[in-house]
Amino acid sequence: MNKKFFPRAILALIVLAAASLLMIDIVGQSSPLPGVQIGEARGYTPTSSGREAPTGQKEYYSSHYGFSLLYPAEYLVHEYTEQGGAMTVTFEYDDGKAASGFQIFVAPFAGEQITDERFRQDVPSGVREGLRDITVDGATGASFYSEDAMLGATAEVWFIGDGYLYEISTLRELAPWLSDVLATWTFM
DSSP: OOOOOOOHHHHHHHHHHHHHHHOTTTTTSBOSSTTOBTTOEEEOOOOOOSOOOOTTEEEEEETTTTEEEEEETTOEEEEEEOGGGOEEEEEEEEOSSOEEEEEEEEEEOOOSSOOHHHHHHHOTTOOOEEEEEEEETTEEEEEEEEEETTTEEEEEEEEEETTEEEEEEEEGGGHHHHHHHHTTOEEO
16 A cells, blocks of 8 residues: 655644644633643553553554554554543654644534534634545544645544534545544444
8 A cells, every 4th residue: 555644743733733722821720630630641541441452553542532443553642631521632653754643623512413513613714625435443434535734635524422622633645544533433
């Protein structure tokens, strides 16, 4: 599989851009997660849902948000607590030659459908191409391609599950790989 990968610096820019948009004037506020301040990056401390991960993979499990997924074992995972009970999780890999990754933004969501207004709020470019309906472990949502001012073409998967909005992003050329990762998603 011959894919172009983006350098770790670009993934860091994704996180910083998302964090800067979501954390303006909120660093230092209390978080719904014990012992964590909003805007504070923290390494992921692995916990388990009891699910067996195949060789070469690890399980990411969030008891707070009620989901689990499998990801390549060599990836580093970081969590960023956001305002209003939200969180961003980054999965990144860089062996010095090639890098890849994706991020999950999760936020409490009272609606049953992602509106155009919510889309415009979270995607300043307004680009949403190749829109398709998708299902992730029973949760209905959408996948589409978008544009980011710093990254260029991105692949996005958004869905609502158990009272949360999940926005998963990667570079467009990594879309097939991200689909494979999301096929392991399980709500707990």
